[in-house]
Amino acid sequence: MIALVDCNNFYASCERLFQPHLADKPVVVLSNNDGCVIARSDEAKAIGIEMGAPAFLMEEMLRSHDVAIFSSNYTLYGSMSDRVMKTLQMHCHTVEVYSIDEAFLYLYDMPHIHYEDYAIQLRAAVKATGIPVSIGIAPTKTLAKLANRYAKQYKKAVGVHVLDSPAKINEVLSCSAIDDIWGVGPQYTKMLQQHGFKTAMDLVRAPEEWVRKNMTVVGQRMLNELKGIPCIEMETVIAPRKNITVARSFGQLLSDKTDIAEALANYTAIAARKLRKQHSCARVINVFLQTNNFRQKDPQYYRSINLQLPVPTSSTAELLQYATKALDLIYRPHYNFKKIGIILMELAPDNQVQSGLFDQVNRPRDQRLMTALDAINRSWDGKELVKFGRQSGNRRWKLRQEKLSPCYTTRLQDVLTINI
DNA sequence: TCTGGGGTCCTAGGACCC
DNA sequence: TCTGGGGTCCTAGGACCC
Numbered sequence: 001m002i003a004l005v006d007c008n009n010f011y012a013s014c015e016r017l018f019q020p021h022l023a024d025k026p027v028v029v030l031s032n033n034d035g036c037v038i039a040r041s042d043e044a045k046a047i048g049i050e051m052g053a054p055a056f057l058m059e060e061m062l063r064s065h066d067v068a069i070f071s072s073n074y075t076l077y078g079s080m081s082d083r084v085m086k087t088l089q090m091h092c093h094t095v096e097v098y099s100i101d102e103a104f105l106y107l108y109d110m111p112h113i114h115y116e117d118y119a120i121q122l123r124a125a126v127k128a129t130g131i132p133v134s135i136g137i138a139p140t141k142t143l144a145k146l147a148n149r150y151a152k153q154y155k156k157a158v159g160v161h162v163l164d165s166p167a168k169i170n171e172v173l174s175c176s177a178i179d180d181i182w183g184v185g186p187q188y189t190k191m192l193q194q195h196g197f198k199t200a201m202d203l204v205r206a207p208e209e210w211v212r213k214n215m216t217v218v219g220q221r222m223l224n225e226l227k228g229i230p231c232i233e234m235e236t237v238i239a240p241r242k243n244i245t246v247a248r249s250f251g252q253l254l255s256d257k258t259d260i261a262e263a264l265a266n267y268t269a270i271a272a273r274k275l276r277k278q279h280s281c282a283r284v285i286n287v288f289l290q291t292n293n294f295r296q297k298d299p300q301y302y303r304s305i306n307l308q309l310p311v312p313t314s315s316t317a318e319l320l321q322y323a324t325k326a327l328d329l330i331y332r333p334h335y336n337f338k339k340i341g342i343i344l345m346e347l348a349p350d351n352q353v354q355s356g357l358f359d360q361v362n363r364p365r366d367q368r369l370m371t372a373l374d375a376i377n378r379s380w381d382g383k384e385l386v387k388f389g390r391q392s393g394n395r396r397w398k399l400r401q402e403k404l405s406p407c408y409t410t411r412l413q414d415v416l417t418i419n420i
Numbered sequence: 421t422c423t424g425g426g427g428t429c430c431t432a433g434g435a436c437c438c
Numbered sequence: 439t440c441t442g443g444g445g446t447c448c449t450a451g452g453a454c455c456c
Contacts, residue, residue: 031442038442056440072442099438185436216448218436245444252439294441341443400440 001115001137001164002234003105004144005088005122007081008132008152008159010101011039014080015070017130018408018416026067030055033249033400034071071401079409083129091122096236104141106234119160138163141232142225145182146172146200169228173201183222188215200226240278240347246271247341250397253292254337260289261327263397264340265390268323271342272316273377276370281312281353283346285319287326292338301337303330311356312348315366316373319344320390 007013011029016022026044028037037044037053047065049058055069062069081100089095094106107113119135126133136147143163150172151161163169178197179189191214197203203211204226212220221231246267254260264287275282288304305326313319323342355363376386384391406414 033440033442035441052442054441059440102438183436187435216435218448241445243445247443249442292441339442 001107001139002141002144002230003092003107003115003119003122003135003137004098004141004148005103005105005126005133005135006148006152007084007101008134009039009041010081010131011070011072011077012041012044013131014077015068015073015405016041017080018405019068022068026065027070028055028062028067029070029072030403032072033251034402035249038072069403071404073405073407075407075410076405079407080129080131083409084126084131084133087126087129088122091125094234094236096234097238104144104234106236107137115162115164116160119162120158123159132159134159136161136163138169139228140225140230142182142222143169143172143228146176146180149176149180170201173204173226174199176200178203181222181226183218188219240280240349241274242345242347244271244274244282244344244347245341246274247288247339247343248397248399249339250337251400252396254396255333255335256396257327257331257333258393259396260331260337260340261324262391262393262395264323264327264342265320265388266397267340268319268342269316269384269387269391271344272314272319272370273374275314275344275347276350276374278347279350280347281314281350282309282319282344283312283348284308284344285322285326286343286345287323287330287340288343289327289330289337289340291335295336298336301332301335303332305330306345311359311361311363312346312353313361313363313366314350315361315363315370316388317366317369318361320388324390 012027015029016027024043025041026047027041028044028049029039030036031038034055037049037051037055040049040051044067047067049067055062077100085095085097085103088103088105092105092107096104096106098104107115115137119137123133123135134148134151136144136149136151138144138147147161147163151159155161163172176199178184178192178199181200181203184192192203197206203223206223208220208223211223215222224231248263248267250263284306286304286306288302290302291298291300293300307322307326309322373386377384408414408416
Protein backbone atom coordinates (compact mmCIF):
# COMPACT_ATOMS: atom_id res chain seq x y z
CA MET A 1 0.00 0.00 0.00
CA ILE A 2 0.99 3.60 -0.62
CA ALA A 3 0.11 6.59 1.55
CA LEU A 4 -0.23 10.12 0.25
CA VAL A 5 0.25 12.73 2.95
CA ASP A 6 -0.88 16.20 1.90
CA CYS A 7 -0.68 19.33 4.05
CA ASN A 8 -3.99 21.16 4.38
CA ASN A 9 -3.95 24.66 2.85
CA PHE A 10 -0.19 24.53 3.36
CA TYR A 11 0.95 28.16 2.92
CA ALA A 12 -2.06 29.48 4.83
CA SER A 13 -1.39 26.96 7.62
CA CYS A 14 2.27 28.08 7.84
CA GLU A 15 1.28 31.72 8.25
CA ARG A 16 -1.45 30.99 10.76
CA LEU A 17 0.81 28.84 12.91
CA PHE A 18 2.78 31.87 14.09
CA GLN A 19 -0.28 34.09 14.50
CA PRO A 20 -2.62 31.91 16.56
CA HIS A 21 -5.27 34.63 16.75
CA LEU A 22 -5.98 33.78 13.10
CA ALA A 23 -6.89 30.18 13.99
CA ASP A 24 -10.53 30.35 12.80
CA LYS A 25 -10.18 33.37 10.54
CA PRO A 26 -10.06 33.51 6.76
CA VAL A 27 -6.43 33.64 5.62
CA VAL A 28 -5.07 33.98 2.09
CA VAL A 29 -1.53 33.93 0.69
CA LEU A 30 -0.75 35.85 -2.49
CA SER A 31 1.61 34.99 -5.35
CA ASN A 32 4.78 36.97 -6.05
CA ASN A 33 4.13 40.68 -6.47
CA ASP A 34 1.02 40.21 -4.32
CA GLY A 35 -0.81 39.31 -7.52
CA CYS A 36 -3.12 36.30 -7.19
CA VAL A 37 -4.49 34.15 -4.40
CA ILE A 38 -2.45 30.93 -4.23
CA ALA A 39 -3.51 29.53 -0.85
CA ARG A 40 -6.68 29.82 1.21
CA SER A 41 -7.71 28.65 4.66
CA ASP A 42 -11.03 26.74 4.85
CA GLU A 43 -12.73 29.93 6.08
CA ALA A 44 -11.45 31.82 3.03
CA LYS A 45 -12.71 29.07 0.71
CA ALA A 46 -16.11 29.23 2.43
CA ILE A 47 -16.46 32.94 1.65
CA GLY A 48 -16.02 32.04 -2.00
CA ILE A 49 -12.47 33.25 -2.65
CA GLU A 50 -11.28 31.40 -5.75
CA MET A 51 -7.84 29.90 -6.33
CA GLY A 52 -5.83 32.14 -8.65
CA ALA A 53 -8.14 35.13 -8.29
CA PRO A 54 -6.37 38.51 -8.74
CA ALA A 55 -6.18 40.26 -5.36
CA PHE A 56 -6.73 43.77 -6.73
CA LEU A 57 -10.21 42.80 -7.98
CA MET A 58 -11.26 41.62 -4.51
CA GLU A 59 -10.01 44.37 -2.24
CA GLU A 60 -13.45 45.37 -1.01
CA MET A 61 -14.46 41.77 -0.38
CA LEU A 62 -11.25 40.94 1.47
CA ARG A 63 -11.69 44.00 3.66
CA SER A 64 -15.35 43.42 4.47
CA HIS A 65 -14.69 39.85 5.60
CA ASP A 66 -11.59 40.88 7.53
CA VAL A 67 -9.42 38.41 5.64
CA ALA A 68 -5.80 38.15 6.78
CA ILE A 69 -3.58 38.63 3.70
CA PHE A 70 0.03 37.52 3.33
CA SER A 71 2.70 37.90 0.65
CA SER A 72 4.45 34.60 -0.22
CA ASN A 73 7.26 33.73 2.19
CA TYR A 74 8.97 30.74 0.58
CA THR A 75 11.76 30.73 3.13
CA LEU A 76 9.18 30.04 5.83
CA TYR A 77 7.25 27.45 3.78
CA GLY A 78 10.43 25.61 2.78
CA SER A 79 11.55 25.41 6.38
CA MET A 80 8.14 24.17 7.60
CA SER A 81 8.10 21.65 4.77
CA ASP A 82 11.44 20.26 6.02
CA ARG A 83 9.98 19.76 9.48
CA VAL A 84 6.96 17.91 8.09
CA MET A 85 9.04 15.70 5.79
CA LYS A 86 11.52 14.85 8.56
CA THR A 87 8.62 13.77 10.77
CA LEU A 88 7.32 11.51 8.00
CA GLN A 89 10.79 10.01 7.59
CA MET A 90 10.82 9.11 11.27
CA HIS A 91 7.72 6.97 10.72
CA CYS A 92 8.51 5.37 7.37
CA HIS A 93 11.85 4.69 5.69
CA THR A 94 10.68 4.97 2.12
CA VAL A 95 9.39 8.49 1.59
CA GLU A 96 9.08 10.25 -1.74
CA VAL A 97 8.90 14.01 -1.24
CA TYR A 98 6.63 14.83 -4.15
CA SER A 99 6.23 18.59 -3.65
CA ILE A 100 6.63 21.22 -0.98
CA ASP A 101 3.46 20.02 0.74
CA GLU A 102 3.02 16.38 -0.33
CA ALA A 103 4.78 13.07 0.15
CA PHE A 104 4.16 9.47 -0.86
CA LEU A 105 5.00 6.84 1.77
CA TYR A 106 5.76 3.33 0.65
CA LEU A 107 4.18 0.87 3.10
CA TYR A 108 5.07 -2.41 1.36
CA ASP A 109 7.45 -3.49 4.09
CA MET A 110 4.89 -3.08 6.85
CA PRO A 111 2.15 -5.49 5.78
CA HIS A 112 0.98 -6.23 9.30
CA ILE A 113 0.09 -2.74 10.41
CA HIS A 114 -3.46 -1.52 10.73
CA TYR A 115 -3.45 1.17 8.07
CA GLU A 116 -6.07 3.44 9.53
CA ASP A 117 -4.50 3.41 13.01
CA TYR A 118 -1.10 4.04 11.46
CA ALA A 119 -2.44 7.01 9.50
CA ILE A 120 -4.16 8.48 12.52
CA GLN A 121 -0.95 8.26 14.56
CA LEU A 122 1.10 9.70 11.72
CA ARG A 123 -1.28 12.59 11.38
CA ALA A 124 -1.00 13.34 15.09
CA ALA A 125 2.80 13.19 14.89
CA VAL A 126 2.88 15.72 12.04
CA LYS A 127 0.42 17.95 13.89
CA ALA A 128 3.20 18.46 16.44
CA THR A 129 4.95 20.62 13.81
CA GLY A 130 1.80 22.75 13.76
CA ILE A 131 0.76 21.70 10.27
CA PRO A 132 -2.49 19.74 9.74
CA VAL A 133 -2.39 17.02 7.08
CA SER A 134 -4.77 14.60 5.35
CA ILE A 135 -3.77 11.05 4.49
CA GLY A 136 -5.02 8.69 1.79
CA ILE A 137 -3.89 5.06 1.63
CA ALA A 138 -4.43 2.80 -1.40
CA PRO A 139 -2.70 0.23 -3.64
CA THR A 140 -1.54 2.83 -6.22
CA LYS A 141 -0.45 6.44 -6.21
CA THR A 142 -3.44 7.59 -8.27
CA LEU A 143 -5.88 5.86 -5.91
CA ALA A 144 -4.00 7.25 -2.88
CA LYS A 145 -4.53 10.71 -4.35
CA LEU A 146 -8.27 10.07 -4.67
CA ALA A 147 -8.40 8.61 -1.15
CA ASN A 148 -6.72 11.75 0.13
CA ARG A 149 -9.26 14.00 -1.58
CA TYR A 150 -12.02 11.86 -0.14
CA ALA A 151 -10.56 12.20 3.37
CA LYS A 152 -10.47 15.99 3.00
CA GLN A 153 -14.00 16.17 1.66
CA TYR A 154 -15.98 13.57 3.57
CA LYS A 155 -13.94 12.59 6.63
CA LYS A 156 -12.65 15.90 7.86
CA ALA A 157 -12.75 14.90 11.54
CA VAL A 158 -10.29 12.00 11.16
CA GLY A 159 -8.56 13.33 8.03
CA VAL A 160 -7.70 9.82 6.90
CA HIS A 161 -9.13 7.35 4.37
CA VAL A 162 -7.96 3.85 3.48
CA LEU A 163 -8.88 1.96 0.30
CA ASP A 164 -8.25 -1.62 1.35
CA SER A 165 -11.16 -3.37 -0.37
CA PRO A 166 -12.78 -3.35 -3.82
CA ALA A 167 -15.97 -1.97 -2.28
CA LYS A 168 -14.17 1.04 -0.80
CA ILE A 169 -12.32 1.65 -4.05
CA ASN A 170 -15.58 1.57 -6.00
CA GLU A 171 -17.24 3.94 -3.59
CA VAL A 172 -14.48 6.53 -3.99
CA LEU A 173 -14.40 6.08 -7.78
CA SER A 174 -18.15 6.65 -7.96
CA CYS A 175 -18.13 9.87 -5.98
CA SER A 176 -15.00 11.38 -7.59
CA ALA A 177 -15.56 13.69 -10.56
CA ILE A 178 -13.53 13.10 -13.69
CA ASP A 179 -11.33 16.14 -13.01
CA ASP A 180 -10.54 14.98 -9.47
CA ILE A 181 -8.29 12.34 -11.03
CA TRP A 182 -4.54 12.97 -10.86
CA GLY A 183 -3.53 13.48 -14.49
CA VAL A 184 -6.86 14.80 -15.78
CA GLY A 185 -6.54 18.54 -16.40
CA PRO A 186 -8.78 21.08 -18.13
CA GLN A 187 -8.32 19.72 -21.67
CA TYR A 188 -8.96 16.08 -20.84
CA THR A 189 -11.92 17.08 -18.67
CA LYS A 190 -13.51 18.85 -21.62
CA MET A 191 -12.82 15.94 -23.96
CA LEU A 192 -14.08 13.31 -21.51
CA GLN A 193 -17.23 15.26 -20.67
CA GLN A 194 -18.02 15.56 -24.37
CA HIS A 195 -17.92 11.78 -24.50
CA GLY A 196 -20.31 11.53 -21.59
CA PHE A 197 -17.90 10.68 -18.77
CA LYS A 198 -18.83 12.11 -15.39
CA THR A 199 -17.12 10.14 -12.63
CA ALA A 200 -13.83 8.30 -12.20
CA MET A 201 -15.91 5.12 -12.30
CA ASP A 202 -17.08 5.97 -15.83
CA LEU A 203 -13.46 6.19 -16.93
CA VAL A 204 -12.53 2.87 -15.30
CA ARG A 205 -15.26 1.23 -17.39
CA ALA A 206 -13.97 2.69 -20.67
CA PRO A 207 -12.19 0.37 -23.14
CA GLU A 208 -8.42 0.50 -22.76
CA GLU A 209 -7.85 1.00 -26.52
CA TRP A 210 -10.12 4.03 -26.53
CA VAL A 211 -8.22 5.59 -23.61
CA ARG A 212 -4.89 4.80 -25.26
CA LYS A 213 -6.01 6.40 -28.50
CA ASN A 214 -7.47 9.56 -26.95
CA MET A 215 -5.17 10.12 -23.97
CA THR A 216 -1.89 8.48 -25.07
CA VAL A 217 0.07 6.06 -22.97
CA VAL A 218 -0.23 8.48 -20.05
CA GLY A 219 -3.98 7.88 -19.97
CA GLN A 220 -3.47 4.15 -20.23
CA ARG A 221 -1.24 4.20 -17.15
CA MET A 222 -3.81 6.28 -15.31
CA LEU A 223 -6.51 3.77 -16.15
CA ASN A 224 -4.45 0.89 -14.79
CA GLU A 225 -3.64 2.82 -11.64
CA LEU A 226 -7.35 3.42 -11.07
CA LYS A 227 -7.90 -0.33 -11.42
CA GLY A 228 -5.34 -0.94 -8.68
CA ILE A 229 -2.42 -1.92 -10.94
CA PRO A 230 0.62 0.24 -10.06
CA CYS A 231 2.17 1.91 -13.11
CA ILE A 232 3.84 4.94 -11.55
CA GLU A 233 7.11 4.18 -9.80
CA MET A 234 8.19 5.45 -6.42
CA GLU A 235 11.01 7.95 -6.86
CA THR A 236 12.88 8.10 -3.62
CA VAL A 237 16.18 9.49 -4.89
CA ILE A 238 15.94 13.09 -5.95
CA ALA A 239 16.91 13.30 -9.61
CA PRO A 240 18.76 16.48 -10.63
CA ARG A 241 16.65 18.99 -12.55
CA LYS A 242 16.87 18.95 -16.34
CA ASN A 243 16.14 22.68 -16.61
CA ILE A 244 16.45 25.54 -14.17
CA THR A 245 14.25 28.59 -14.68
CA VAL A 246 14.28 31.88 -12.81
CA ALA A 247 11.70 34.35 -14.06
CA ARG A 248 9.85 37.10 -12.23
CA SER A 249 7.39 39.83 -13.02
CA PHE A 250 8.71 43.25 -12.07
CA GLY A 251 7.13 45.26 -9.25
CA GLN A 252 6.43 47.94 -11.89
CA LEU A 253 6.64 48.14 -15.68
CA LEU A 254 10.15 48.87 -16.95
CA SER A 255 11.43 50.22 -20.27
CA ASP A 256 14.99 51.19 -19.44
CA LYS A 257 17.56 48.62 -20.48
CA THR A 258 19.76 49.26 -17.44
CA ASP A 259 16.90 48.42 -15.07
CA ILE A 260 16.03 45.26 -17.00
CA ALA A 261 19.66 44.16 -17.22
CA GLU A 262 19.96 44.53 -13.47
CA ALA A 263 16.94 42.28 -12.92
CA LEU A 264 18.33 39.71 -15.34
CA ALA A 265 21.69 39.75 -13.56
CA ASN A 266 20.00 38.96 -10.26
CA TYR A 267 17.88 36.16 -11.73
CA THR A 268 20.97 34.74 -13.42
CA ALA A 269 22.81 34.71 -10.09
CA ILE A 270 19.91 32.81 -8.47
CA ALA A 271 19.78 30.31 -11.33
CA ALA A 272 23.55 29.76 -11.20
CA ARG A 273 23.39 29.12 -7.46
CA LYS A 274 20.66 26.51 -7.98
CA LEU A 275 22.76 24.95 -10.72
CA ARG A 276 25.81 24.62 -8.46
CA LYS A 277 23.68 23.28 -5.64
CA GLN A 278 22.78 20.26 -7.75
CA HIS A 279 26.35 19.97 -9.12
CA SER A 280 25.41 20.61 -12.72
CA CYS A 281 26.70 22.74 -15.57
CA ALA A 282 24.59 24.32 -18.30
CA ARG A 283 25.34 23.95 -22.00
CA VAL A 284 22.60 26.28 -23.26
CA ILE A 285 20.91 29.36 -21.84
CA ASN A 286 17.59 30.87 -22.88
CA VAL A 287 16.62 34.44 -22.05
CA PHE A 288 13.10 35.75 -22.64
CA LEU A 289 11.58 39.20 -22.25
CA GLN A 290 7.92 40.15 -22.36
CA THR A 291 5.43 42.99 -21.95
CA ASN A 292 2.25 42.75 -19.87
CA ASN A 293 -0.32 41.02 -22.06
CA PHE A 294 -3.17 41.91 -19.74
CA ARG A 295 -2.68 45.50 -20.96
CA GLN A 296 -3.96 44.91 -24.46
CA LYS A 297 -3.84 48.64 -25.25
CA ASP A 298 -0.06 48.64 -24.82
CA PRO A 299 2.07 47.54 -27.76
CA GLN A 300 2.99 43.91 -27.08
CA TYR A 301 6.40 42.29 -27.43
CA TYR A 302 7.74 38.85 -26.65
CA ARG A 303 11.07 37.40 -27.65
CA SER A 304 13.31 34.65 -26.44
CA ILE A 305 16.71 33.49 -27.55
CA ASN A 306 18.92 30.43 -27.02
CA LEU A 307 22.67 30.78 -26.68
CA GLN A 308 25.00 27.81 -26.88
CA LEU A 309 27.92 28.06 -24.46
CA PRO A 310 31.35 27.02 -25.79
CA VAL A 311 31.98 24.97 -22.65
CA PRO A 312 29.26 24.01 -20.15
CA THR A 313 29.56 26.13 -17.03
CA SER A 314 28.09 26.88 -13.61
CA SER A 315 30.06 30.07 -13.06
CA THR A 316 27.87 33.09 -12.32
CA ALA A 317 30.50 35.33 -13.92
CA GLU A 318 30.42 33.46 -17.18
CA LEU A 319 26.66 33.01 -17.25
CA LEU A 320 26.26 36.75 -16.63
CA GLN A 321 28.30 37.49 -19.75
CA TYR A 322 26.08 35.35 -21.94
CA ALA A 323 22.86 36.54 -20.33
CA THR A 324 23.90 40.13 -21.03
CA LYS A 325 24.67 39.22 -24.62
CA ALA A 326 21.26 37.56 -24.96
CA LEU A 327 19.51 40.66 -23.64
CA ASP A 328 21.42 42.83 -26.15
CA LEU A 329 19.97 40.66 -28.90
CA ILE A 330 16.33 40.70 -27.82
CA TYR A 331 15.86 44.06 -26.11
CA ARG A 332 13.89 46.78 -27.93
CA PRO A 333 13.38 50.30 -26.53
CA HIS A 334 10.04 52.03 -25.83
CA TYR A 335 8.08 49.00 -24.66
CA ASN A 336 6.63 48.60 -21.16
CA PHE A 337 8.22 45.34 -20.07
CA LYS A 338 6.70 43.22 -17.34
CA LYS A 339 8.86 40.17 -17.01
CA ILE A 340 12.25 38.71 -17.84
CA GLY A 341 13.57 35.23 -17.25
CA ILE A 342 16.50 32.92 -17.78
CA ILE A 343 16.35 29.18 -18.40
CA LEU A 344 19.45 27.01 -18.01
CA MET A 345 19.19 23.97 -20.28
CA GLU A 346 21.06 20.84 -21.32
CA LEU A 347 22.42 20.39 -17.85
CA ALA A 348 25.23 17.91 -17.27
CA PRO A 349 27.07 16.76 -14.14
CA ASP A 350 29.83 19.24 -13.32
CA ASN A 351 32.46 16.51 -13.09
CA GLN A 352 31.82 15.37 -16.66
CA VAL A 353 32.50 18.57 -18.57
CA GLN A 354 34.27 18.32 -21.91
CA SER A 355 36.70 21.23 -22.09
CA GLY A 356 37.24 23.23 -25.27
CA LEU A 357 40.42 23.21 -27.33
CA PHE A 358 40.56 27.01 -27.53
CA ASP A 359 39.07 27.70 -24.12
CA GLN A 360 40.51 30.87 -22.57
CA VAL A 361 38.67 30.69 -19.25
CA ASN A 362 40.59 29.75 -16.11
CA ARG A 363 37.99 27.25 -14.91
CA PRO A 364 39.62 25.94 -11.72
CA ARG A 365 40.01 29.53 -10.54
CA ASP A 366 36.38 30.36 -11.39
CA GLN A 367 35.23 27.28 -9.51
CA ARG A 368 37.17 28.21 -6.38
CA LEU A 369 35.70 31.70 -6.58
CA MET A 370 32.13 30.35 -6.81
CA THR A 371 32.70 27.91 -3.95
CA ALA A 372 33.95 30.77 -1.76
CA LEU A 373 31.06 33.02 -2.81
CA ASP A 374 28.46 30.36 -2.01
CA ALA A 375 30.05 29.63 1.36
CA ILE A 376 30.03 33.29 2.39
CA ASN A 377 26.47 33.89 1.27
CA ARG A 378 25.19 30.69 2.89
CA SER A 379 26.51 31.76 6.27
CA TRP A 380 24.58 35.03 6.32
CA ASP A 381 20.90 34.10 6.65
CA GLY A 382 20.77 33.47 2.93
CA LYS A 383 21.33 37.17 2.27
CA GLU A 384 23.53 37.91 -0.68
CA LEU A 385 26.42 39.52 1.15
CA VAL A 386 28.82 39.26 -1.80
CA LYS A 387 27.54 39.74 -5.32
CA PHE A 388 28.49 40.86 -8.81
CA GLY A 389 28.50 44.55 -9.76
CA ARG A 390 25.90 43.97 -12.46
CA GLN A 391 23.43 42.91 -9.79
CA SER A 392 23.48 46.30 -8.04
CA GLY A 393 21.60 49.42 -8.96
CA ASN A 394 18.37 51.09 -8.01
CA ARG A 395 16.36 47.85 -7.80
CA ARG A 396 13.37 49.27 -9.69
CA TRP A 397 12.54 45.69 -10.71
CA LYS A 398 12.01 44.37 -7.22
CA LEU A 399 8.85 42.53 -6.20
CA ARG A 400 5.97 44.05 -4.35
CA GLN A 401 5.67 42.21 -1.04
CA GLU A 402 3.63 44.43 1.19
CA LYS A 403 2.39 41.77 3.60
CA LEU A 404 5.51 39.69 4.09
CA SER A 405 5.65 37.78 7.36
CA PRO A 406 8.88 37.30 9.36
CA CYS A 407 11.13 34.26 8.78
CA TYR A 408 10.19 32.81 12.14
CA THR A 409 12.12 29.56 11.74
CA THR A 410 15.23 30.59 9.82
CA ARG A 411 16.33 34.05 10.96
CA LEU A 412 17.44 34.57 14.51
CA GLN A 413 16.09 38.09 14.93
CA ASP A 414 12.67 36.92 13.68
CA VAL A 415 12.19 34.22 16.32
CA LEU A 416 9.07 34.91 18.38
CA THR A 417 9.35 36.04 21.98
CA ILE A 418 6.60 34.68 24.19
CA ASN A 419 5.59 36.45 27.39
CA ILE A 420 4.02 34.23 30.01
C1' DT B 421 3.27 -2.56 -63.46
C1' DC B 422 6.57 -2.94 -60.06
C1' DT B 423 10.21 0.75 -55.67
C1' DG B 424 12.62 -2.22 -48.29
C1' DG B 425 13.29 -2.22 -43.66
C1' DG B 426 15.22 -0.89 -40.10
C1' DG B 427 16.99 2.91 -36.99
C1' DT B 428 18.15 7.87 -34.45
C1' DC B 429 17.80 12.70 -33.43
C1' DC B 430 15.55 17.05 -33.23
C1' DT B 431 11.72 20.25 -32.69
C1' DA B 432 7.26 22.11 -31.81
C1' DG B 433 3.22 21.61 -29.63
C1' DG B 434 0.21 19.79 -26.26
C1' DA B 435 -0.90 17.79 -22.09
C1' DC B 436 -0.17 17.52 -17.18
C1' DC B 437 1.68 18.51 -12.08
C1' DC B 438 2.55 21.54 -7.67
C1' DT C 439 -2.32 50.84 -10.75
C1' DC C 440 -2.64 46.03 -9.66
C1' DT C 441 -3.29 39.41 -13.04
C1' DG C 442 2.76 33.81 -10.22
C1' DG C 443 6.59 30.74 -10.85
C1' DG C 444 8.34 26.78 -11.26
C1' DG C 445 8.63 21.82 -13.46
C1' DT C 446 7.88 16.96 -16.46
C1' DC C 447 6.50 13.81 -20.11
C1' DC C 448 4.56 12.33 -24.70
C1' DT C 449 3.67 12.53 -29.72
C1' DA C 450 4.07 13.55 -34.55
C1' DG C 451 6.61 14.82 -38.26
C1' DG C 452 10.78 15.82 -40.64
C1' DA C 453 15.52 14.97 -41.57
C1' DC C 454 18.91 11.99 -41.55
C1' DC C 455 21.65 7.27 -41.23
C1' DC C 456 22.80 2.28 -43.03
